[in-house]
Amino acid sequence: MEARRVLCHLDDLEDDSTRGFDPDGQGRDTLFVVRKRGRVFAYRDECPHYRGTTTLPWRKDGYLDSSAEFIVCAAHGAKFEIETGLCVHGPCLGESLPTVSLSISQDGKVIVEC
Template identity: 45%
Template sequence: MPKLCHIDDIADDSSKGFELKDGSIFAVKKDGQLFVYKNSCPHLGVELNWQEDQFLDMDNTLIQCSTHGALFLIEDGQCVAGPCMGEYLQPVDYHLEDGVITVSSL
């Protein structure tokens, strides 16, 4: 299982992207909780980030697609605005052991 980073390497209300051999994923930390998703918009299959580790809107309250501005809830990946309304980001199972985040294969 690939190791991503230590949970403390991701600040609260921020995100971090990771390139794996199976594809690109990202993690968001909100209120001390971690959420990990495949880096792919359900609308076009494009990567969500507009710059490295930039997956959130200006208020750091929603995940935002850089291509067409779709907005997703951090907690479950549901699209709440944009062309893929009602669809979901694909969650990635992760494990946290001694503060180190690891993921299963995509």
């Protein structure tokens, strides 16, 4: 069953930045958000290469490539569009990161349903 969870405040996310979260207390980040050009996107931290059993970042919150234009998986270099999660380069070309429903409250809370 999905639950609404407040992750942080919009002001906590700088533009061109990402941040991982562990809303279920699993001891590791299981989803992440990306803020890009004022918009915010959320995905599960599960690379579709190897059927979602591998996490993406090369370090805590390290989900973007050096240009900050793509989400990147550190394991084998797959690149994903920030806006859609679609893999556009690498071994899972054409597959997508699992999306997480996200909304911003009027007072700026970043809320996901997961």
